Amino acid sequence: MSPPNPLLSDNVPSHILSLLDRLHEASLNQESSITKADYAASVIHENMKDKFIALEQDKCHFVYQLAKAIGAKNIVEAGTSFGVSTIYLALAVAANIKATGGSGVVIGTEHEPEKAAKAREHWKECGEIVSGLIDLREGDLRETLKVALPDTIDLLLLDIWTPMVVPTLKLVQPKFRPGSVIIADNTVGSAPDYQEFFDYIRAPDSGFTNITLPYHKGLEMSVYSPK
Numbered sequence: 001m002s003p004p005n006p007l008l009s010d011n012v013p014s015h016i017l018s019l020l021d022r023l024h025e026a027s028l029n030q031e032s033s034i035t036k037a038d039y040a041a042s043v044i045h046e047n048m049k050d051k052f053i054a055l056e057q058d059k060c061h062f063v064y065q066l067a068k069a070i071g072a073k074n075i076v077e078a079g080t081s082f083g084v085s086t087i088y089l090a091l092a093v094a095a096n097i098k099a100t101g102g103s104g105v106v107i108g109t110e111h112e113p114e115k116a117a118k119a120r121e122h123w124k125e126c127g128e129i130v131s132g133l134i135d136l137r138e139g140d141l142r143e144t145l146k147v148a149l150p151d152t153i154d155l156l157l158l159d160i161w162t163p164m165v166v167p168t169l170k171l172v173q174p175k176f177r178p179g180s181v182i183i184a185d186n187t188v189g190s191a192p193d194y195q196e197f198f199d200y201i202r203a204p205d206s207g208f209t210n211i212t213l214p215y216h217k218g219l220e221m222s223v224y225s226p227k
């Protein structure tokens with residue numbers, strides 16, 4: 001029996017479910033040909049220009065559930081690529097707005113113009129329920145996240161090259177509320193590259209509580225809990 005899909009229970013339209021299945025499959029097919037050397041700092045931008053490297057589907061389902069559990073209406077995604085995880089985030093925000101009213105946004109970030117254009121195509125295919133909730137910031141997120149963030153950010157998804165992780169967190173952290181959540185991908189598989197992040201977020205006075213979830217290559221979940 002396949003594991004439950006929370007999007008199915010929430011009656012997400014079938015054309016979005018089919019698109020997501022197709023995009024995850026394309027991403028997995030590409031990943032089988034990516035090597036560790038492709039991630040070297042000197043070549044990573046060039047080598048990943050046409051690659052999804054989407055967050056795995058089980059992790060996307062978890063993030064969707066989490067965003068609903070905390071009622072997230074304002075979300076920042078560091079690393080949007082072709083926009084796969086962004087779709088889940090937008091669907092969760094849509095569900096939260098439907099449940100309790102108000103407004104919300106998913107702020108996506110993508111450095112590569114071709115990837116940003118492809119992401120927009122995917123969101124258009126989903127329809128207004130997704131595309132209408134996304135504010136995609138194109139360019140280097142260390143610049144694009146400096147301005148015009150909502151007063152409160154409920155959830156930050158860090159799915160980006162590791163040197164960007166701490167700079168992103170420092171830009172977004174002033175907008176956290178108690179209970180805001182950070183999810184960071186691959187924190188076991190790429191543990192040495194995450195050292196700066198671990199030093200920051202796991203420091204005794206960091207204001208965060210942390211747990212590593214046992215997904216493939218690890219998924220860090222940190223909750224903002226200022227003293």
Ligand SMILES: C[S@@+](CC[C@H](N)C(=O)[O-])C[C@H]1O[C@@H](n2cnc3c(N)ncnc32)[C@H](O)[C@@H]1O
Nearest residue numbers: 053054055079080081084085110111140141159
């Ligand atoms: C792992 S992929 C994101 C996958 C996406 N979250 C998904 O699940 O579909 C990371 C993305 O971050 C982008 N990126 C890397 N450095 C960036 C920067 N400084 N500013 C904005 N985007 C950046 C890359 O171009 C790449 O597409």
